[in-house]
Amino acid sequence: xxxxxxxxxxxxxxxxxxxxxxxxxxxxxxxxxxxxxxxxxxxxxxxxxxxxxxxxxxxxxxxxxxxxxxxxxxxxxxxxxxxxxxxxxxxxxxxxxxxxxxxxxxxxxxxxxxxxxxxxxxxxxxxxxxxxxxxxxxxxxxxxxxxxxxxxxxxxxxxxxxxxxxxxxxxxxxxxxxxxxxxxxxxxxxxxxxxxxxxxxxxxxxxxxxxxxxxxxxxxxxxxxxxxxxxxxxxxxxxxxxxxxxxxxxxxxxxxxxxxxxxxxxxxxxxxxxxxxxxxxxxxxxxxxxxxxxxxxxxxxxxxxxxxxxxxxxxxxxxxxxxx
Amino acid sequence: xxxxxxxxxxxxxxxxxxxxxxxxxxxxxxxxxxxxxxxxxxxxxxxxxxxxxxxxxxxxxxxxxxxxxxxxxxxxxxxxxxxxxxxxxxxxxxxxxxxxxxxxxxxxxxxxxxxxxxxxxxxxxxxxxxxxxxxxxxxxxxxxxxxxxxxxxxxxxxxxxxxxxxxxxxxxxxxxxxxxxxxxxxxxxxxxxxxxxxxxxxxxxxxxxxxxxxxxxxxxxxxxxxxxxxxxxxxxxxxxxxxxxxxxxxxxxxxxxxxxxxxxxxxxxxxxxxxxxxxxxxxxxxxxxxxxxxxxxxxxxxxxxxxxxxxxxxxxxxxxxxxx
Numbered sequence: 001x002x003x004x005x006x007x008x009x010x011x012x013x014x015x016x017x018x019x020x021x022x023x024x025x026x027x028x029x030x031x032x033x034x035x036x037x038x039x040x041x042x043x044x045x046x047x048x049x050x051x052x053x054x055x056x057x058x059x060x061x062x063x064x065x066x067x068x069x070x071x072x073x074x075x076x077x078x079x080x081x082x083x084x085x086x087x088x089x090x091x092x093x094x095x096x097x098x099x100x101x102x103x104x105x106x107x108x109x110x111x112x113x114x115x116x117x118x119x120x121x122x123x124x125x126x127x128x129x130x131x132x133x134x135x136x137x138x139x140x141x142x143x144x145x146x147x148x149x150x151x152x153x154x155x156x157x158x159x160x161x162x163x164x165x166x167x168x169x170x171x172x173x174x175x176x177x178x179x180x181x182x183x184x185x186x187x188x189x190x191x192x193x194x195x196x197x198x199x200x201x202x203x204x205x206x207x208x209x210x211x212x213x214x215x216x217x218x219x220x221x222x223x224x225x226x227x228x229x230x231x232x233x234x235x236x237x238x239x240x241x242x243x244x245x246x247x248x249x250x251x252x253x254x255x256x257x258x259x260x261x262x263x264x265x266x267x268x269x270x271x272x273x274x275x276x277x278x279x280x281x282x283x284x285x286x287x288x289x290x291x292x293x294x295x296x297x298x299x300x301x302x303x304x305x306x307x308x309x310x311x312x313x314x315x316x317x318x319x320x321x322x323x324x
Numbered sequence: 325x326x327x328x329x330x331x332x333x334x335x336x337x338x339x340x341x342x343x344x345x346x347x348x349x350x351x352x353x354x355x356x357x358x359x360x361x362x363x364x365x366x367x368x369x370x371x372x373x374x375x376x377x378x379x380x381x382x383x384x385x386x387x388x389x390x391x392x393x394x395x396x397x398x399x400x401x402x403x404x405x406x407x408x409x410x411x412x413x414x415x416x417x418x419x420x421x422x423x424x425x426x427x428x429x430x431x432x433x434x435x436x437x438x439x440x441x442x443x444x445x446x447x448x449x450x451x452x453x454x455x456x457x458x459x460x461x462x463x464x465x466x467x468x469x470x471x472x473x474x475x476x477x478x479x480x481x482x483x484x485x486x487x488x489x490x491x492x493x494x495x496x497x498x499x500x501x502x503x504x505x506x507x508x509x510x511x512x513x514x515x516x517x518x519x520x521x522x523x524x525x526x527x528x529x530x531x532x533x534x535x536x537x538x539x540x541x542x543x544x545x546x547x548x549x550x551x552x553x554x555x556x557x558x559x560x561x562x563x564x565x566x567x568x569x570x571x572x573x574x575x576x577x578x579x580x581x582x583x584x585x586x587x588x589x590x591x592x593x594x595x596x597x598x599x600x601x602x603x604x605x606x607x608x609x610x611x612x613x614x615x616x617x618x619x620x621x622x623x624x625x626x627x628x629x630x631x632x633x634x635x636x637x638x639x640x641x642x643x644x645x646x647x648x
Contacts, residue, residue, distance in 0.1 A: 091488065128564065140464045142483065142565045149484040153477050159466065160473040164415065240452065241466045 001029040002071055006059060006105065007079030008036035011180065012121065014043065015224050016077060021045035026075060027232040037068055038080065039097075059101035065108035075231045076118045076167075078105055084125060085187055087147035098150035106157055110166040118158065118169040119230040122243060124216070126152045126173060129286040137245060137295045144286055155243040162235075162242050170230040171243035172301075175291070178217035179314035188283040192217065195253070196260055196311055199271035200319060208277030211254035214289040218248040218303045219313040226301055237299060247303040249310060250290035259307040263315070264323045325353040326395055330383060330429065331403030333362035335504065336445065336547050340401060343548050345369035350399060351556040361392055362404065363421075383425035389432035399555045400442045400491075402429055408449060409511055411471035422474035430481055434490040442482065442493040443554040446567060448540070450476040450497060453610040461569060461619045468610055479567040486559075486566050494554040495567035496625075499615070502541035503638035512607040516541065519577070520584055520635055523595035524643060532601035535578035538613040542572040542627045543637040550625055561623060571627040573634060574614035583631040587639070588647045 003026060007013045017036060024031050024047065033051040036042040037059070044054040057064050059080055069076070080101060081087075087094030102120075109116065125148035126141035143149045151173075158169040180193040191208055192215060198205035218226075226246050238244070251259075261269040293301075304310045315323055327350060331337045341360060348355050348371065357375040360366040361383070368378040381388050383404055393400070404425060405411075411418030426444075433440065449472035450465035467473045475497075482493040504517040515532055516539060522529035542550075550570050562568075575583075585593040617625075628634045639647055 138464050140462050143480070144487065144564060146484050146488070149480050152480050156467070156473050156476050156480075160470050163468065164470070240468060 001026050001031050001075070002033040002035070002073045003031060003075050003077070004035040004037065004068065004071075004073035005077045005079060006037045007081060008042035008054075009038035009040050010079060011182070012177070012220065012223050012227075013038065013079045015220050016079070016227055017042070017045060019224050019228065021047050024050070026228070033071065033073075035068065035071060035073060060096050060104050065101075065104040066111060069105070069108045069112050072112055072114045072116070074116050076105070076109065076116055077227055077231070078102065078118060078120045081121070081150075082147070083187070084145055084147040087150060088145055091146060094146045094150060098147065099153055102150075102154045103157060106161050106166070110161060115165060115167050117231055117235070118167045119227055120154055120158050120169060120171045121227070122151045122155050122171045122173045123148065124173050124175055124245065124288055124291070126155065127288050129288075131288050134290045134292050135245070135288055136292045159240065159242045163240060168235045169242050170233065170235070170238065172226050172230050172296075173243065173245045174223055174226070175216040175218050175246060175248035177220055177223050178310060179219065179318070181220065181314070181318045188280050191280070192253075192256070195256065195272050196314065199260065199268045200264060200315065200323060202271070204271045204273060206275045207253065207272050208275060208280040209253060209284050210276070210281070211257065212252055213281075213284055214250060214252045215284075215287060216248040216250045216289070216291055217307070217310055218246065219310045221313045221317055222248075222303045229301055233299060241295075244296045244299065244301070245291050245293045246301055247293040247297050248291065249304050249307050251307045256307050259311050263308060263311050268323070325350050325355050325399070326357040326359070326397045327355060327399050327401070328359040328361065328392065328395075328397035329401045329403060330361045331405060332360035332366035332378075333364050334403060335506070336501070336544065336551070337362065337366065337401075337403050339544050339548050340403070340551055341366070341369060343552065345371050348374070350552070357395065357397075359392065359395060359397060384420050384428050389425075389428040390435060393429070393432045393436050396436055396438045396440070398440050400429070400433065400440055401551055401555070402426065402442060402444045405445075405474075406471070407511070408469055408471040411474060412469055415470060418470045418474060422471065423477055426474075426478045427481060430485050430490070434485060439489060439491050441555055441559070442491045443551055444478055444482050444493060444495045445551070446475045446479050446495045446497045447472065448497050448499055448569065448612055448615070450479065451612050453612075455612050458614045458616050459569070459612055460616045483564065483566045487564060492559045493566050494557065494559070494562065496550050496554050496620075497567065497569045498547055498550070499540040499542050499570060499572035501544055501547050502634060503543070503642070505544065505638070505642045512604050515604070516577075516580070519580065519596050520638065523584065523592045524588060524639065524647060526595070528595045528597060530599045531577065531596050532599060532604040533577060533608050534600070534605070535581065536576055537608055538574060538576045539608075539611065540572040540574045540613070540615055541631070541634055542570065543634045543641075545637045545641055546572075546627045553625055557623060565619075568620045568623065568625070569615050569617045570625055571617040571621050572615065573628050573631050575631045580631050583635050587632060587635050592647070
């Protein structure tokens with residue numbers, strides 16, 4: 001089993017790499033080679049008897065994708081991409097990386113001709129307001145960002161290249177990943193993680209939106225589980241609709257805070273300061289709230305079932321199981 | 325008012341050109357220039373005091389789109405495209421013309437910077453089976469052809485480029501155009517027009533599917549009306565969801581034949597011979613049947629309301645108003 005991960009230096013890419021380094025097996029087969037690619041050098045784990053190679057470069061550059069897939073990987077995790085805020089700020093960069101890079105990779109795989117499994121991380125950003133209360137699997141994608149547009153185009157290419165038999169693709173639309181480890185960032189969605197992560201580290205956190213805001217979350221651990229399951233699932237079970245909205249926990253911010261309260265107590269939850277930010281609220285009001293995700297659940301994709309579980313996953317995976 | 329039409333040599337392009345040559349006005353403004361583009365030489369109508377120019381070339385070739393929009397057209401009708409069967413038979417050609425050509429045009433308009441109205445002909449081929457009985461406006465596009473995929477990508481780009489303010493786009497998903505004038509062709513959908521057109525010309529026609537097959541049609545005249553309305557409509561009324569499923573007449577093949585019977589009599593309708601073709605039926609079974617098209621109707625797009633009207637439109641527009 002040869003595996004290629006693009007975007008391997010990103011948060012999800014690093015966690016997927018760690019998981020594969022630990023499991024050393026995918027779809028019941030031993031991992032023999034792991035190729036890690038990113039625009040910045042990805043960290044290559046120590047894996048005895050496994051050929052781990054770090055590649056650095058621009059996937060959209062001529063020949064880059066062909067060189068990368070020359071080893072004929074059996075499974076390709078295509079996670080690479082410019083994030084939402086950057087794709088919005090820099091139109092050309094977003095289209096170059098998220099559209100041209102994806103197409104270059106898909107075309108290189110078509111040329112390689114060995115029809116591997118391709119797991120593509122799409123996003124709930126393919127959806128745009130207004131929304132029904134619960135977004136069904138058959139709801140139309142009408143993105144309101146360039147990032148969402150580029151992900152939607154990636155999904156369309158993935159489905160067509162799969163239908164053509166060039167590869168066997170599975171697109172997974174990730175909900176917001178929470179609790180995101182690391183430092184606070186400037187993303188409009190940053191507070192969803194910040195209000196949990198910072199207090200658990202004994203630090204104050206700002207809540208810029210009303211507690212009534214509802215959003216859907218899955219832990220980084222679930223995101224990796226989705227990727228692994230998408231690599232292992234029988235493609236015939238999926239049928240021609242290759243892009244799946246992943247399950248998650250749809251909760252209000254108030255319910256997020258209640259979960260933190262239950263798990264970490266008054267003092268920790270008390271570190272959250274409400275400081276309304278009309279700009280952030282205006283952005284967040286256009287975001288989807290809840291998803292049915294019935295197809296993904298029926299196909300065996302599993303997420304947390306409560307926000308308490310998401311908080312505990314963060315404490316287990318990032319804080320050594322300890323609160324405070 | 326300067327107008328550019330790509331795909332001007334196609335059936336809809338020719339009819340749109342004829343209409344503009346007759347009206348000499350669009351959105352209340354006199355037509356001063358008409359640029360006609362296609363991969364084969366489009367026919368330029370005589371229009372006194374109007375600069376009519378025929379352009380021939382490949383829109384995806386470097387610099388071609390920029391040269392074409394250098395005149396800064398106020399309205400661009402982007403009809404150019406490789407048709408469904410050809411895009412399926414020739415993967416590279418389809419993506420080059422339908423995706424790269426469209427993107428080249430959109431990028432050239434972005435560079436030109438004058439933000440014109442862009443009317444893009446998409447297709448109900450963006451949808452893929454299985455379908456509900458009536459396809460709502462919010463139904464997800466999951467194309468089952470490369471053509472449908474390319475149209476979907478064009479729609480996504482159109483919406484994003486519009487949102488960015490690069491131009492003011494309106495995408496219209498055309499139903500099957502019926503009655504298509506001209507010779508019978510090899511398209512799987514050809515019989516929908518053939519069973520009306522050939523008998524009205526005193527010629528036999530083959531019906532390869534059961535009479536129970538339901539499909540949605542609009543006349544060539546309605547297709548041109550859609551294009552004109554899409555050019556004239558206030559963009560603010562449309563909002564961010566720029567791609568609209570056009571209305572049409574959803575009827576069974578049996579109802580099509582009954583309409584022909586009512587209008588042209590026994591002898592004409594008797595020229596249809598039922599000759600089941602399992603290959604064609606298998607293709608047609610994956611096609612959408614009926615559409616709600618509520619948004620388009622509310623926005624003032626008008627189609628025929630019965631198949632009788634569609635037959636009469638053909639008799640008026642192609643047969644000088646005479647049957648037999």
